[in-house]
Amino acid sequence: MHSAYGIPIWWFLTVGAMLFCIGLMGMMIRRSAVGMLLSIELMLNAANINLVAFGSYLKTPVIAGQIFTIFVITLAAAEAAVGLAIVINIYRLEQHIDADKITAMKL
C-alpha cells in the first residue's frame, strides 16, 4: 500500500518499531536515571511517528494523527519535568542516580 509520496507505510512503521525497540532496550539497560528518561522520550517519539503515519495513510487522510502527536509531545515535556525533578531529589538523597541501587520501592 503506497501513499501519495510513493513510500510504503511500513517504512515509517519500521523506523517507529526500531526506535521503540531502541528506547525499550535503553529503558531496561541504562543505569543512569537520566538515560532512562531519554529512552522514554525515544519510545514516545516512536509512537508519534506511527500516529502521524497512520493519520496520513488512511484512505481519507485525517489531521487527528498530527494533533494527537502534539499532545504526546506536551505530555512528554511534562513527564520529563516530573521525572527530572524526581531524579534530582534522588540525587540529593543518595548522591547518585544509579537505577540498580535505588531499591526503596522494595517492601
Add this chain to the structure above:
Amino acid sequence: MTEIAWLIPIIPVIAFVMIIAFGRRLPGEGAYIAIAGMLASLGMSIALAGQWFAQAHTEPFSKSANWMPGLSVNMGYSVDALSCVMLLVVTIVASMVMIYSIGYMHGDKRFPRYFAYLSLFAAAMLTLVIANNILLMFMAWELVGLTSYLLIGFWFEKRSAMRAAKKAFLVTRVGDVGFLAGLVLLYLHTGSFDLFGATGIFENLSKMQVIGPLGLSLAGLAGLLLFCGAIGKSAQFPLHIWLPDAMEGPTPVSALIHAATMVAAGVYLVARMYPVFLADTSHIALNVVAYVGAFTALFAASIGIAQNDIKRVLAYSTVSQLGYMIMALGVLGYVAAIFHLMTHAFFKAQLFLGSGSVIHGTGTQDIRQMGGLRKKMPWTYWTFLISTLSLCGIPFTAGGFSKEEILTVAFANNPIIFFAGTLGAFMTAFYMFRLVYKTFHGEPRNKDVHAHESPKVMLVPLGILAGLAIVAGFVGTPFNNLFEHSMIPVLGAQFAGELERSMNGFAPGFNLIVFAIATTAALGGIGLATIIWLVPILKIEKLERPFGWLAKLVENKYYIDEFYNATIIRALMISAAVAYWFDRWVIDYLIVNGVGYLTLVASAAWSWFDRNVVDGLVNLVAWTTGFVGRSIRYLQTGVTQQYMFLLVVSVLIISLAVLGVAMLSGDRAEAAWIHLSFRF
C-alpha cells in the same frame, strides 16, 4: 353494730401493718397503736355483745361475700352468743396483756415487732372466732399458729426458744392435718364451707349419717378429724408436748396465746362444730373427746405437781384445764365447756401475768430460788392468790362456778368422767397451792434474789384480771344460768333439741352432791399442800422414799418426749437418712453426675473435632496464603528495570500465546485480522 362487726378483726390488722411499717417512729414505739387498736376492738366487742344479749335471738347473724366465684366458696362473719363471748374474752385478755407488756418488755431491742406480732395474733384469733366459714376458720387457725411460732421464738437468739418454736409449729401441724381432712370431708358431703344457712354445713349434716366400721357415722368421722386439730392446738394428749416448751416465749405471750386464747381455739373449734358431733347419734366421737380430755386433765395435772419452773407448772395446769374443757364437751357439757373456757382465760391469763411479774421481780423462773415473796410483792401475791382460788374451783369464784357446772354435767352423764374430773380438781388445788406456798410463803431460799414489786403498768392488768376471775362467774351461777340460756340457741333448734334429748331429761342446775364433792376435793388438795409445804406436818423427804420412782417418772413428764424421740423422731431421722442416701447416691451421683459425665465425654469429642478438623481447614487456608506470599515476594526487588523487563517479557508471552491459540483453534476471522496487522 352487727353490720360492722367485721371491723373487729380488721382494726388489729391495721395496727399490725402500721407498726411493721413505721416501728419506732410511732408513739410509744408502736405499743400505743397496738393498745389503741385493741381497745377499739374491745369497745366494739362490748357494744356488740351488749346489743346481742339485750335481744332474744334464735338465728345467728351471718353475712357472706363471694370469695371464690364458681366454687361457691364464701367468706364472711357471723355473730351469735358463742362468737360474742369469744370476742370479749380475746379482746379483754389481749388488751390487758398488751398494757402489761409495756412494762414487761420495756427496753427489749425488738419492742415494736413484739407489739406487731401481738396485733397480728389478735387479728387472726378474732377472725377465727367471728368466721362463718370453716375454710376461713382454717386460715385464721393457721395464722394463729404462725404468730404463736413467731412469739415463742421471739428471743430467737436463745437456742431453746428457737427449738421450742419449731417444736410447737411442727407438733400442732400434725393435728392440723386432721382438721384439714375433716374440713374436706365435710365439704365433700355437704357441698359447702359455710356453717350456717340453708345450704350450710349444719343444715346438711343429715347427708352424713352413713354408718361405717365400728358404728361410726361419717359425721362422727368428720368430728374426730376436726378433733385432731383441737388435740394439736389445745395441747391434748398425745400432742401436748409442745405447750410446756412454748414457755420459752415472753411471759405475756404465754398468758395471751398459750393460756387464754389460742390454746382455747381447739375447744372453740369443737364447740363451734358441735352439731357435727351431735349428728353422730352413736356419740362415739363425743366419747373419744371425753376420754382424751379426761386423760389429759389427769395426766398433765400429775406432771404439774413435780415441776419446779413456775411457768411450766402453769403450762401443765393449762394443759390440764384444757383437758377439762374438752372432757366437758365430750359429756355434752357444751355450755359448761365454753363457760370454763371463759373463766379459765381470765384467771389463767392473770396467773401467767402474775408469774411474769414474779420473774420480772426476781429474775428467775425456778421456784426453788424463790420463797417469801408475799411481803415484797404484795399486789402480785394477792391477785395471784385470788386467781389460784378461782382455778382451784373454790365456791363463788368464776372457776368455782364453771368447774362445778362441768362436774354436774359429767355426774349426770358419765360416772367415770365425773370421777376423773373430781380427781383432777383435787390435783389442781394441790399443785397450785404447792406453787403458791413455794413462791410466796416461807423464807427466801436464795439470798441473792432481790425481789421488787413490778411497775403499775403491770399491776393494773393483774388487778383487772383478778377481778374478772371472781365476777365473770356470776353470769352462769347454777341458780340463774344466764350463760346457758343465751348459749344453747347457738346450736340451732334442731341440735339444741338433739342435745336435750341426749341429756335424758337432765336439767343442769344446782346439785348438792356435786357441790359437796367438788368443794371437798378442792379444799382437800389445798389442805394436803398446806400440811406439806406451809405447815410441814408431812415431811416431803419421808414421802419421797416410797414414792421416789413415781416422783422421778412424773418429774420427767412420763418420758413422753423421750418416747417420741426414740420412736417417731428416730423413725423420721432414719427415713430422712435413707432418703438422703438415695438422693446422694442414686439421684445425685448415678443420674445427675452420669448425665454430666456423658456430656463431658461428648463435648470432649466435639472439641477434638473442632480443634483438629474445623480449625485445621481454617489454618490451611491461612497457611496457603502465607506460603504463596512468601514464595513470590522475591519478585519485588524495588529495581524499576527488573519490573520493566518482566512487563515486556509478559506482554511478549501473552501476545504469542494469543496468536498461537488463535492459529491452533483455526479461527479464521481472528487469524486474518492478526495476519493483516502484520501486513502493515
